[in-house]
Amino acid sequence: MQLRTDLTTRAEQVAYVAGALAGLYSGPATPSPIRGGRRAALRRLRAFDVRGYARTRNDVAKRGVSALSPYIRHGVLALSEVRDSILSRFGYTPDTEKFVNELAWRAFWQLVYAQLGDRIHHDLEPAKHRSRVPRRRLPPEVETATTGLTCIDESLRELYATGYMHNHARMWVAAYLQHWLGVDWREGADLFYRHLLDGDPASNSLSWQWVGSTFSHKPYIFNRQNVERFSNGEFCMRCPLAAGGCPFDDSYENLAQRLFGVSLAELEGRR
Amino acid sequence: MNGAVVWLHGDSLTPTDPALLANPAAPAVFVFDEPFLAAAQLSFKRLFFLYECALEAIAGREGSIRRGVVVDEVRAFAAEHQATEVHVTASVAPRFRQYVAELRNAGLQIVIHELPPFVLWRGAPPRRFSAFWRQVADQALRPTGSGPELPAEQDVE
Numbered sequence: 235m236q237l238r239t240d241l242t243t244r245a246e247q248v249a250y251v252a253g254a255l256a257g258l259y260s261g262p263a264t265p266s267p268i269r270g271g272r273r274a275a276l277r278r279l280r281a282f283d284v285r286g287y288a289r290t291r292n293d294v295a296k297r298g299v300s301a302l303s304p305y306i307r308h309g310v311l312a313l314s315e316v317r318d319s320i321l322s323r324f325g326y327t328p329d330t331e332k333f334v335n336e337l338a339w340r341a342f343w344q345l346v347y348a349q350l351g352d353r354i355h356h357d358l359e360p361a362k363h364r365s366r367v368p369r370r371r372l373p374p375e376v377e378t379a380t381t382g383l384t385c386i387d388e389s390l391r392e393l394y395a396t397g398y399m400h401n402h403a404r405m406w407v408a409a410y411l412q413h414w415l416g417v418d419w420r421e422g423a424d425l426f427y428r429h430l431l432d433g434d435p436a437s438n439s440l441s442w443q444w445v446g447s448t449f450s451h452k453p454y455i456f457n458r459q460n461v462e463r464f465s466n467g468e469f470c471m472r473c474p475l476a477a478g479g480c481p482f483d484d485s486y487e488n489l490a491q492r493l494f495g496v497s498l499a500e501l502e503g504r505r
Numbered sequence: 506m507n508g509a510v511v512w513l514h515g516d517s518l519t520p521t522d523p524a525l526l527a528n529p530a531a532p533a534v535f536v537f538d539e540p541f542l543a544a545a546q547l548s549f550k551r552l553f554f555l556y557e558c559a560l561e562a563i564a565g566r567e568g569s570i571r572r573g574v575v576v577d578e579v580r581a582f583a584a585e586h587q588a589t590e591v592h593v594t595a596s597v598a599p600r601f602r603q604y605v606a607e608l609r610n611a612g613l614q615i616v617i618h619e620l621p622p623f624v625l626w627r628g629a630p631p632r633r634f635s636a637f638w639r640q641v642a643d644q645a646l647r648p649t650g651s652g653p654e655l656p657a658e659q660d661v662e
Contacts, residue, residue, distance in 0.1 A: 319652025
């Protein structure tokens with residue numbers, strides 16, 4: 235079946251594609267505010283100021299990130315083009331070096347995918363430590379972004395509404411699902427893949443395995459202090475569990491014991 | 506009967522796709538992979554993003570965006586244009602290799618174009634990114650040009 239390509243406004247295109255691709259998607263037929271296409275990609279690249287990147291990239295409030303990933307994932311911008319553009323405009327600095335280092339993660343995931351193919355969707359190594367919480371399926375409150383944890387719910391709501399989630403928030407959500415809820419990483423990866431505009435089999439599955447320690451030397455965990463520090467305190471300020479009951483409000487030492495039954499040193503492979 | 510068409514896929518969906526650039530006058534087709542998408546049930550946002558990318562990729566040439574079985578649609582498109590050659594840009598996805606094999610089995614000549622490399626790498630990658638980065642950092646940080654021409658500042662969102 236051939237799709238129309240003559241519609242000029244985005245609203246017309248959305249209404250048309252919603253019908254033309256019926257059965258091939260789930261959820262509401264609403265587009266992302268992030269536009270597809272090379273023109274939008276170049277506008278984003280032009281607007282991205284890499285200065286301060288090394289300091290602000292992990293901050294979900296300050297958003298020092300480029301937000302170029304949807305374009306890079308679909309080849310709308312080549313990694314080499316992005317690298318060349320940033321280095322030629324901003325020179326060689328700790329910020330540009332960090333940015334290029336992040337671009338290299340994608341190159342790395344692609345090489346692993348080229349090597350292993352669909353094996354990336356299975357545990358690549360034994361987990362170094364497994365959370366002691368009972369295994370469970372993805373709970374419905376994750377799909378509806380109603381876990382009651384503001385940092386998790388707002389990150390999920392952004393994902394569902396826009397198809398984007400900040401990288402640091404992805405790490406929080408992935409760790410929460412695997413280590414606190416006991417959800418298999420494949421279910422979490424599948425949820426992200428369905429929604430992320432930059433959803434890529436390699437980057438997605440391998441990052442979930444990195445968090446779970448089946449493709450890294452230790453499980454990734456975080457705590458409330460980390461969320462507060464990298465969200466300018468905003469999530470916790472709005473969270474009903476801020477005064478008590480936050481599952482992340484603990485030291486890393488205690489979280490290692492609580493979640494994995496080992497010391498932090500053991501969790502990190504230092505003992 | 507030796508015309509060429511370009512097959513576009515979601516790993517290189519842009520007017521600067523190397524297969525498109527190598528064939529400036531060739532008709533091009535992008536196919537929404539019906540069996541794959543029916544099973545994957547992605548959000549509409551993802552599919553519409555692809556549609557917008559595809560629209561721009563084919564702008565200014567004879568182009569077609571379709572829904573169906575990829576190999577069948579590419580074969581039909583090539584036949585409509587009396588083409589025996591299909592140009593496409595490489596992808597590491599296993600599904601891509603499978604479709605290329607099926608198109609070759611169907612008697613089409615497949616010409617695979619390569620993306621401009623970010624770093625040159627041969628063979629298996631190491632198990633950890635840190636080891637990879639140690640080996641490629643010098644190359645990765647060496648620009649090969651000044652990047653694409655960017656829109657004027659007033660056009661920025």
